[in-house]
Amino acid sequence: MKFSKLGVVAVLAVVCVYIRAIFFTPFDALQGPAQKILYVHAPSAWVGLYLAFGLVFITSVLYLWLKDPKLDRVASSSAEVGFVFTSVVLMTGPLWAKPIWGAYWTWDARLTLTLFLWFIYAGYIILRGAIDDFEMRARFSAVLGILGALLVPFIHLSVYFFRTMHPMPVLLKPSAPSMPSDMVITLVSAFFALTLLYAWLLHERYLLATERDAALEGRS
Amino acid sequence: MPPDSMVPRVLRRAPGFVGSTLAIARKDALIELRSRSVILSALAFAVLAITIFFFAWDPTAVASIDLAPGVLWVIFTFSGLLGLHRSFGVEQPTRAMDALLAAPVDREAIYLGKLTANLAFVILVQAISLPAVALLYNVPMGAYIWPLVGVVLLASVGLVAVGTLFSSMAVSTRLAELLLPLLALPFFVPVILPAAQATARLMNGRAVSEVSGYISILGAFDVVFLVVCTLLYPYTLEQ
Amino acid sequence: MPQGSFTSHAMTEQSLHATELTRTFGTRRAVNGVSLTLVAGDCLALFGPNGAGKTTLLRMLGGLLRPTSGSAAIEGIPLPGGAEVRARVGLVSHQTMLYDVLTARENVEFSARMYGVENVRDAADDVLTRLGAASFADVRVRALSRGMQQRVSVARAIVHNPSVLLADEPFTGLDSAGASALTGMLAGLRDSGATIIIVTHNLEEALALCTAAAIMREGRFVRLDHAPIPAREEYTALYRELSVDAA
Numbered sequence: 001m002k003f004s005k006l007g008v009v010a011v012l013a014v015v016c017v018y019i020r021a022i023f024f025t026p027f028d029a030l031q032g033p034a035q036k037i038l039y040v041h042a043p044s045a046w047v048g049l050y051l052a053f054g055l056v057f058i059t060s061v062l063y064l065w066l067k068d069p070k071l072d073r074v075a076s077s078s079a080e081v082g083f084v085f086t087s088v089v090l091m092t093g094p095l096w097a098k099p100i101w102g103a104y105w106t107w108d109a110r111l112t113l114t115l116f117l118w119f120i121y122a123g124y125i126i127l128r129g130a131i132d133d134f135e136m137r138a139r140f141s142a143v144l145g146i147l148g149a150l151l152v153p154f155i156h157l158s159v160y161f162f163r164t165m166h167p168m169p170v171l172l173k174p175s176a177p178s179m180p181s182d183m184v185i186t187l188v189s190a191f192f193a194l195t196l197l198y199a200w201l202l203h204e205r206y207l208l209a210t211e212r213d214a215a216l217e218g219r220s
Numbered sequence: 221m222p223p224d225s226m227v228p229r230v231l232r233r234a235p236g237f238v239g240s241t242l243a244i245a246r247k248d249a250l251i252e253l254r255s256r257s258v259i260l261s262a263l264a265f266a267v268l269a270i271t272i273f274f275f276a277w278d279p280t281a282v283a284s285i286d287l288a289p290g291v292l293w294v295i296f297t298f299s300g301l302l303g304l305h306r307s308f309g310v311e312q313p314t315r316a317m318d319a320l321l322a323a324p325v326d327r328e329a330i331y332l333g334k335l336t337a338n339l340a341f342v343i344l345v346q347a348i349s350l351p352a353v354a355l356l357y358n359v360p361m362g363a364y365i366w367p368l369v370g371v372v373l374l375a376s377v378g379l380v381a382v383g384t385l386f387s388s389m390a391v392s393t394r395l396a397e398l399l400l401p402l403l404a405l406p407f408f409v410p411v412i413l414p415a416a417q418a419t420a421r422l423m424n425g426r427a428v429s430e431v432s433g434y435i436s437i438l439g440a441f442d443v444v445f446l447v448v449c450t451l452l453y454p455y456t457l458e459q
Numbered sequence: 460m461p462q463g464s465f466t467s468h469a470m471t472e473q474s475l476h477a478t479e480l481t482r483t484f485g486t487r488r489a490v491n492g493v494s495l496t497l498v499a500g501d502c503l504a505l506f507g508p509n510g511a512g513k514t515t516l517l518r519m520l521g522g523l524l525r526p527t528s529g530s531a532a533i534e535g536i537p538l539p540g541g542a543e544v545r546a547r548v549g550l551v552s553h554q555t556m557l558y559d560v561l562t563a564r565e566n567v568e569f570s571a572r573m574y575g576v577e578n579v580r581d582a583a584d585d586v587l588t589r590l591g592a593a594s595f596a597d598v599r600v601r602a603l604s605r606g607m608q609q610r611v612s613v614a615r616a617i618v619h620n621p622s623v624l625l626a627d628e629p630f631t632g633l634d635s636a637g638a639s640a641l642t643g644m645l646a647g648l649r650d651s652g653a654t655i656i657i658v659t660h661n662l663e664e665a666l667a668l669c670t671a672a673a674i675m676r677e678g679r680f681v682r683l684d685h686a687p688i689p690a691r692e693e694y695t696a697l698y699r700e701l702s703v704d705a706a
Binding site: 236239240243250315318319320322324459 | 521522523524525541542543545546548550552554555556557558559560561565569570572573574575599615616
Binding site: 130135136155 | 382385389392393394398402405406407409410411413437441444445448449456458459
């Protein structure tokens, strides 16, 4: 598999950051080794929930306005990559929560938001799979992308109401307000590294979509 | 020059927006009344849900009043989905949708007309289920019936607004019956969550002021999604 | 390609005028530069193999699809003209576009409402009587034969007195009685000044009915004849030659 320059940089960055995270970053005093999942969990959340979904929203609006198929390909690529990162968030969260909170899952605002964004991503991908016509697929995806983004504040609000009535499990805040500078550097680097990874995967997925669309159109 | 009788009558008056919306709603309602397909399945489902929740209930551990909100919202949601699926489904067999789109009717009127019909159907199911649950679960609702109706109506508008739009999309795809509930689920949650919570609190005798937060969320959801779905509906049609 | 002899007519007399009308889906050109001029009382028979773009052309003229490029106007109003254009056009196809559980009358009245017709009940009565459907007007469409349903479908399509009627394979599934009834209806409409385009595989019936004939292939008109149309045998041979040979 040919790696573009971006790919090489991204993979190197990720490898370096996680070597640093595992071997060269101190353990958290309270949480021990489990805390290190933070370096995967938090940046994945940034990428999956904000970066990827934000791009889906913007390109969806632009597509309905400009009708450029390139915008649709960017949207669908971002959705697929975002789906993967969000899945990572949902998998690392419970792994981390169990030893620290004593429970795999709680219905707190952030977790529920993440879960439902994951559902929206899944719906988006399945919707695309159920439509053969390019133009209809792009249009419908754009509609779903816009509606999904508008939903986010409402999920947040509704779960907030629910949570305030409900006792929380013993909570040790996953991101401590003040962290030793070593950890901060690792965390920030992890954000950058995963953002690069996202950019690379987005680009590759976009190229693949362009090739596939061209091949399918050539055949028809 | 074409003979005078060929001058389209419509030149004298274009179909009004409200008029066409209501005509479409009325047409959908008439079709449902004649075929009765969905109303019967919805009622059958309601009876089933009420019975199953009852049999799955340990009265020594849980009071019936704690069961009632759950039963009600399960019934409302699933019967709503049944109706939504059929909403654009009726236009499929003979391609009646083409005739509708070929007419000088505003596209938004088509969406709002079908929304109105779906809402009427959902309200009909609710009007039957609420007294049924009150009776069978021994939950007297007299003291808070108006706030409860308010909550139920606000939530229904939100569910139907989003559901009607997704129904329009799902019906043109391969996995129509799967896709509608799948797409709608994340959108139903921010509606059902506050609505069910408010229902539960009202049934437990809480003051209306305590549920005002839930009501605000439902109202905000309705406004935002009614507007956005109406604006987005034309994009679900062939261009 | 023989040109029409109608270029001398004033613009206002053209009920339908298209110039290089094109529609693409992705990279596929379904309609590729169609030009056409028709006046009131014209009836164009449109022939061609499946996939030639005939349905797409009609859907564009009916306001269901936007043209990708080129221009067209119905009674002077340019496409896509929105409600104004759609109000002047009626659409018939092999699908009835009727609601099976409603009666014939209810279907036609609903259509009248959708077109903003003023006196819905009278208009529906009138058109159902004119088309010989009054005797089963209050029967549910589901209970009608295919021929009767098609009759109701035409009623639905013309209740608003359109100046242009687009018929996409309306003879499909009709027996000979139904087909001659339909031909009679279309002739009546043509004679009262409507402009009609019929897509059909039924050469014989269409050639008897129409004042113009076109053969469409791969999105273009490969032949367009205004009256007088070549004799049936000659046209049939032409059609076979132009539509069947391998590309």
